[in-house]
Amino acid sequence: MATSNSRTLARLMLFPSVVLLLAWMLVxxxxxxxxxxxxxxxxTPGNNAFIGFLNYEFFLTDPAFFASFFxxxxxxxxxxxxxxxxxxxxAILLDQxxxxxxxxxxxxxxxxxxxxxxxxxxxxNMLMNPVNGLFAHFATWLGMSPIDFFAQIPLLSIIIIxxxxxxxFAALILLTSIQSLDREQLDAADLDGAGPFSKFYYIVLPHxxxxxxxxxxxxxxxxxxxxxxxxxxxxxxxGYESTNITYLIYTQSLLQFDVGGGSAGGIVAVIxxxxxxxxxxxxxxxxxxx
Amino acid sequence: xxxxxxxxxKIIYTFLAWTxxxxxxxxxxxxxxxxxxxxxxxxxxxxxxxxxxWTLENYEEVLARSPYFNHFWNSIVISLGSSILGLLIAxxxxxxxxxxxxxxxxxxxxWMLSTKMLPPVxxxxxxxxxxxxxxxxxxKVGLVIVMTLINLPIMVWMLYTYFREIPSEVxxxxxxxxxxxxxxxxxxxxxxxxxxxxxxxxxxxILAWNEAxxxxxxxxxxxxPLTAFIASYSSPEGLFYAKLSAASMMAIVPILxxxxxxxxxLVRGLSFGAVK
Amino acid sequence: MGSINLKQVTKDFGDVSVIKxxxxxxxxxxxxxxxxxxxxxxxxxxxxxxxxxDTTSGNIEIDGxxxxxxxxxxxxxxxxxxxxxxxxxMSVRNNIAFPLKRAKVSKxxxxxxxxxxTKTLNLSDYLDRKPGQLSGGQRQRVAIGRAIVRQPxxxxxxxxxxxxxxxxxxxxxxxISELHKTLATTMIYVTHDQVxxxxxxxxxxxxxxxxxxxxxxxLELYNTPVNKFVAGFIGSPKMNxxxxxxxxxDATCCLGxxxxxxxxxxxxxxxxxxxxxxxxxxxxxxxxxHVEGKATFTVKAGGDCPYVYGDNIYLSAVENKMLxxxxxxxxxxxxxxxxxxx
Numbered sequence: 007m008a009t010s011n012s013r014t015l016a017r018l019m020l021f022p023s024v025v026l027l028l029a030w031m032l033v034x035x036x037x038x039x040x041x042x043x044x045x046x047x048x049x050t051p052g053n054n055a056f057i058g059f060l061n062y063e064f065f066l067t068d069p070a071f072f073a074s075f076f077x078x079x080x081x082x083x084x085x086x087x088x089x090x091x092x093x094x095x096x097a098i099l100l101d102q103x104x105x106x107x108x109x110x111x112x113x114x115x116x117x118x119x120x121x122x123x124x125x126x127x128x129x130x131n132m133l134m135n136p137v138n139g140l141f142a143h144f145a146t147w148l149g150m151s152p153i154d155f156f157a158q159i160p161l162l163s164i165i166i167i168x169x170x171x172x173x174x175f176a177a178l179i180l181l182t183s184i185q186s187l188d189r190e191q192l193d194a195a196d197l198d199g200a201g202p203f204s205k206f207y208y209i210v211l212p213h214x215x216x217x218x219x220x221x222x223x224x225x226x227x228x229x230x231x232x233x234x235x236x237x238x239x240x241x242x243x244x245g246y247e248s249t250n251i252t253y254l255i256y257t258q259s260l261l262q263f264d265v266g267g268g269s270a271g272g273i274v275a276v277i278x279x280x281x282x283x284x285x286x287x288x289x290x291x292x293x294x295x296x
Numbered sequence: 297x298x299x300x301x302x303x304x305x306k307i308i309y310t311f312l313a314w315t316x317x318x319x320x321x322x323x324x325x326x327x328x329x330x331x332x333x334x335x336x337x338x339x340x341x342x343x344x345x346x347x348x349x350w351t352l353e354n355y356e357e358v359l360a361r362s363p364y365f366n367h368f369w370n371s372i373v374i375s376l377g378s379s380i381l382g383l384l385i386a387x388x389x390x391x392x393x394x395x396x397x398x399x400x401x402x403x404x405x406x407w408m409l410s411t412k413m414l415p416p417v418x419x420x421x422x423x424x425x426x427x428x429x430x431x432x433x434x435x436k437v438g439l440v441i442v443m444t445l446i447n448l449p450i451m452v453w454m455l456y457t458y459f460r461e462i463p464s465e466v467x468x469x470x471x472x473x474x475x476x477x478x479x480x481x482x483x484x485x486x487x488x489x490x491x492x493x494x495x496x497x498x499x500x501x502i503l504a505w506n507e508a509x510x511x512x513x514x515x516x517x518x519x520x521p522l523t524a525f526i527a528s529y530s531s532p533e534g535l536f537y538a539k540l541s542a543a544s545m546m547a548i549v550p551i552l553x554x555x556x557x558x559x560x561x562l563v564r565g566l567s568f569g570a571v572k
Numbered sequence: 573m574g575s576i577n578l579k580q581v582t583k584d585f586g587d588v589s590v591i592k593x594x595x596x597x598x599x600x601x602x603x604x605x606x607x608x609x610x611x612x613x614x615x616x617x618x619x620x621x622x623x624x625x626d627t628t629s630g631n632i633e634i635d636g637x638x639x640x641x642x643x644x645x646x647x648x649x650x651x652x653x654x655x656x657x658x659x660x661x662m663s664v665r666n667n668i669a670f671p672l673k674r675a676k677v678s679k680x681x682x683x684x685x686x687x688x689x690t691k692t693l694n695l696s697d698y699l700d701r702k703p704g705q706l707s708g709g710q711r712q713r714v715a716i717g718r719a720i721v722r723q724p725x726x727x728x729x730x731x732x733x734x735x736x737x738x739x740x741x742x743x744x745x746x747x748i749s750e751l752h753k754t755l756a757t758t759m760i761y762v763t764h765d766q767v768x769x770x771x772x773x774x775x776x777x778x779x780x781x782x783x784x785x786x787x788x789x790x791l792e793l794y795n796t797p798v799n800k801f802v803a804g805f806i807g808s809p810k811m812n813x814x815x816x817x818x819x820x821x822d823a824t825c826c827l828g829x830x831x832x833x834x835x836x837x838x839x840x841x842x843x844x845x846x847x848x849x850x851x852x853x854x855x856x857x858x859x860x861x862h863v864e865g866k867a868t869f870t871v872k873a874g875g876d877c878p879y880v881y882g883d884n885i886y887l888s889a890v891e892n893k894m895l896x897x898x899x900x901x902x903x904x905x906x907x908x909x910x911x912x913x914x
Contacts, residue, residue: 009626011643015477016396019388023408023452026385030445031411034419034426041421096316103302104310112556113321119555120324121506123527124544128327132537138339140326173320178559231415234508238527252509255417260513265421276418283413287406468624469657473671473718474645483670487661 035276041269048263061270065258071271073246074254075278077161081168081250082229086222088169093176093221094214098206100177101184111178118174126238129167130156160240160248167235172228176221183217184210223286230279251275324548331355331541338537354542361539364546367525373436374511374521375504378443379497382451385444387493390455391481395464405456408449416509427514434516442514443504450503451496458492459485495561498554502562505551522547574635574725574758575600576621581630583616590616592782593630598726598760603752606762607769607805608779615730617779618762622728623647635725645674650719651728654735656711658703664690664714665699671722689717709740716751726758733768745771766806770794778802800901803828809858809870811895824896824904831858831872833893836879841886845869847879861887 045057065071100110117125133140134155142152155163187210195205231252236242242249242257249257255275259268318325330338332350337343358364393401423442424433432438462485470484486493508523515524526547529540555562576598583591591613598604606614619625621632623644632640639647650671659667665686672682690696693713703711712732719727729748733741749772752759763769769776770790778785778793778801786798790806797803803811807830814827835841836859845863857877861869869887879885896904 009624009643012396012477013398016392020392020404022385023389023448024404026445027408027411027448030419031414034422035414037422037425038418099309099313099316102309102313103306104313105306106310106314110313110317111559113317115555115559116321116324116552119502119506119552120548121523121526121551122508123512123523124548125323127526127529127540128323128544131540132326132330133323138537140343143343170320170323227412230413231417231509233416234512234523234527237512252415252417255420256513259421260424265425268417269421272415272418272420275415279413279415279418283410286413287410463655463657465653465655465657466659468622468644469651469653469718470659470670471624471644472622472649472651473722474674475670476645479674484659488659490661 038269038272038276041265042273044266044269046264046266046269048265057266061266062274065267065270065274070246070249070254071251071274074249074251077246077248078230078250078252078278080161081165081232082226084162084165085168085172085229086225088165089172089176089225090218090221092169092173093180096173096177097180097184098210100181111181114177115174117171118178120171122171122232122234123238125171126167126235129163129170130239134163156240156248157244160244164232164235164239164248167239168229168232172225176225179217179221180214183214187213219289223289226282226286230282251278324552327541327544329541330537331545333538333541335536335538338541354538355546358539358543358546362525362528362543364525364543367520367522368546368550370436370515370519371505371521371523374439374443374519375501377436377440378447378504379451379500381440382444382447382500383455383493383497386448386451386455386496387481387486389452390459391485393452393456394459394462395467405453408452412446412449420513423510424513433514434519436519438514439511439519439521442510443507446507446510447500447503451500454496454499455489455492458489458496461492462488491561495558498558499562502551502555575633576726576758576760577631577633577636578617578621579631579633581617581620581632582628583613583620583625584628590782591620591628594784596777596784596787598758600758601756603749603759603761603772603774605769605773605776606760606779607764607766607776609805610764612779613782614762614764614779618728618730618760621760622649622651648725649728650722650724650726651730652712652715652719652732654731656703656715656732656735658711658714658718660703663700663702664695664706664717667703667714668717668721671718675722685721689721692720693717708736709744712736712744713747716748720751720755724757726760729759729761729763731763732761733763734765741768748772767808770806776806778805780805796903797895798903800826800828800897800903803895803897803903809872812869814866818899822896823898825899826897826901828895828897829889829893831870833890834869834871835888835890836871836873837886837888838883839886841888843869843887845885845887847881847883847885850877850879850881852877861885863887 042061043056043058045055045060096114100107100114104110120128131139136142136152136154136157139152141155145152153159191209191213192205195209200208232250233252233256236248236250236253237256240248242253246254251271252275255268255271258264258271329345331354332352333348334351334353337348393405427433427438430438432441466488467480467484470480475483505521506523508527511521511523512527515521526543529536529543578594578596578598580593580595581591582589582593594617606618608614616625620627623639623642623646627640630640631638634642634647634649659670662670668686668689669682672685677685686699687696690699693716695710695713695717698706698710698714703714706714715732732748733744736744745768748759748761752772761768761772773790775787776790776793777787780801786793786802788796793802793806797806800813804813809831811828811830812834814829816824816827818825843863843866845861848860848862848868850860851858853875855875857873857875859871859873859877859879861871863869871887873879898904
C-alpha cells in the first residue's frame, strides 16, 4: 500500500521515536567518549586535562578488566546455557498431558516477575546464607558442612540466582512454541518409526529454533548489564571474582569518582556490546524475519 | 500406546511437573511463609513450613520503619507513567512501520532494538551528570524519562508485531469511509489492537517496576521506587529475615498478581512475534 | 454523478512498471468490470482510482475534476474489499454508521439511513451483532451496506465474491446486479472470474500485464475478441486453439473455435478424433476429444449426449464461427472458413 501522502505521514510519526532514541544514544555516548580522554575526577575538580588514551591504557591493562570481561562472558553464557537447557526440558514436560497445568504454569512463571533486588536478597539471606540459610540448614541436616556460596563460588552463585529469574521466561516461550508444533508431523514421524530422540532432534528442535533465537536475543540484552544482583549479593567480590564489566565501571566511576576512567570503561563496554549486537542481529535477521 | 499406559505416564509427568515447578516456586513461597514468622523462628535451625505462630508484626514494623507507600507510589508513577508516555510515542512509530513499509523499515527496527543493547554503563556518567545539572536526580520525572527511553525499542517492536497482524484493508476501508489519520488510528487501529497494546503496556510496566540499575543510581529518597526500598534491606545482613521477607512480599506481590493475570499475552509479546 | 476518466495513467513499483499508460472513460451509471489473470494490474488500477495508491504519471478525473492527488477520503468513492474489511470491534450498526459519522451526519439522519439500507440488504435482524458472528454472505452485505449508505458517486469492488462459496457467489452476483439497477450508480468491479464479468458487466475491460487488451460489452468481447488473449480469457470452457502453418496468401498462424461451435458426427468431418473424458452437467455435456496431431478439443454437446469414452468421432466447425489469429495473436479480419487448410 501507501501513497506519498501516507509515506510523509509515516515519516512524521516515526520522527519522535527515532529522534529520542538517537538523542538517548548519541548525546551521552559522545559525552562519554569525550570524558574518556580527560583526567576527570569528581574528587579533584577543575583539573580536567586532556590525557589521550591514558584512561584506556589503565582500564585495559587493569587485571580487573580481564577478570570482569571473562566473568561477563561466563555469566551470560552460563545463564543462557542453564535457561535454554532447563527451558527446553520444562517446555517438553509441561507440554505433556498433566493435571493442573495452569497452576504449574503460574508457579513456573512467578520468578520472572520478582524484581532483581528482591530475588538477590532472598537468595543471599534466606537460602544461601552459610549460617542461617536454608541450604546451610539442609547441609547440616545431611551431616555435611555448609557451603559459603558467596565466598567460595561467588560467580556461580550469581549465575544460579539469575538463571532462576530467567528460566521461566525461556520455558514459557519455548512451551508456547512447542504447542504450536503441528501434531501431524509427530504422527508422521511415529509412522516412519522415529524414536523419541530422533523426533526431538529432527522435528521439535528445528521447530523451536525461532523461539530459541528470541530467547537468546532478549536474555542477552538483559544479561549483559546485570547489576543489581551483584550489588546486593557480593559487591563484585571477593576480589574481582564476581565483578562483571557493568559493575566494574560502576565502582570506578561512582564509587571512586574517576569519571575519565569510568568513561573509558564505558566505551569499551559499548564496543563489546556492539560486537555482540552485530552477531545477534545477524542471528535474528536470519531467524526472526523469515 | 494403551490407555492404561498413557494413564500411568500422565501420573508420572504430573508428579515430575509439580515437583519441579514447586522447586522453582519455592523461594517465593518460603519468603511468603517467613514473612509471617517471628525473627527467631525465621532463622531457626529446624525451620518449619506451617507449624509456627503466624504473625503480622513484620508487616507492621516494615510499614512503621520505612515510607513503604511512598516507594509504592513512586513505583506506580514511574512504571505506569513511563509506559503510557512510551505508548504515546511508540504507537505512531509502530503504525508507520507496520502499514507503510519501506526498504528501510527492517533496518530501522533492528537499529531501535540495538539501542537496547547499549550497555547502561556506557552512558551512566553523562546521564548522571546531566541529571545532576538539570536537577533531575532523585525525581520521578527524571526516572519516567529514562524508563520511557529504555523501554521504547521494546514497545515499538511489540506493537509492530501486533499491528502487522491487522489486515491493512481494514485501515484502508476507514480511509475510504472518510476518516483522517487521527480518526483511523483512534477509531479503528487502537480498538482492534487493544489486546496487543494492553500486553505491551503490561510488559513495560513490569519491566519498569523491576528495573534496578537506573532506579538505584538515580534516586536517593524522594523518588526511590520499591527496588531502592528493598535494596536498603541488604545492609543489616542476616538479622531481619522475617522483616526482609515481609518487605520483599510487599514489593513483588502487586506485579506478581498483574503478571499472573496476563501471562498468556506477555509470553507472546515478549517473544517479539517469534511464537504465536 | 460518477464519471471517471483515466488519462495516460501509469504506475511503477520501483523499476517495475505494473500499469502501462492506460486511457479509459467510465460513464456515469455504468457497471464496468476489470477482468484479467492475477498480477495483471487490475486491482492496482482500482486502488489508484480509490486513492490508496499513488499514480506515477497521468491523471485521474472524477466527475470532470482532476482527483489524481486527492486523498481517498475526499474522492467521494466507496469501496468493497475482498476481505470485506469490516471493523471487527464494531456492531453491524456502527460499521454502517462509520462513514456517516465521519461525514458529520446528524444522529437522526444516520438512524434513518441505516434503517433503509439494512432493510434493503436484509440485515435488520443483525444490527447489534459483531462481524465475527456473521456468515460470509452477511458480512459481504454489511460491507456493501457500508458502501451504499453514504451515496458515493461510484462504487469500487475488489474481488468481493472470491471468499464466498459457489452457491452464495451466484446469489450475491444477482444481488449486486440488482443493486446496480436500483441505484444506477457507477460501479467498477474487479475480478479474475470471467463468468462474473460476463454476467454482471455493461462493459468489460480485459487486463493483461499492465495494459487493457480490449474494452467492450460482454457479447462484443465474446464474439469479436481483438486478439488471442481476449479470445482465450473470455468464455467457459475456453476456446480451442489450433496451430496452422501460415501461407503466402494467408497470415493465419492459429485458429480459434469455441466449444459450442463444433459439431459432432460419427461418419465424417474436418477432424477425426477419439472421445476422452466426458463431463455431464445435465443440461449440457462437455467432451474432451483427442484429435490426432492437434491436441485435445473441448466440445459442447446437448445434455443427452450418446457418446462414451473411446468412441471414434468426427468434429467440424460451424461455418463462419472460426477466428483467425496472426503470428502476434491479433485477430485477422477474414472469416471465410472454406479457405482454411487443415
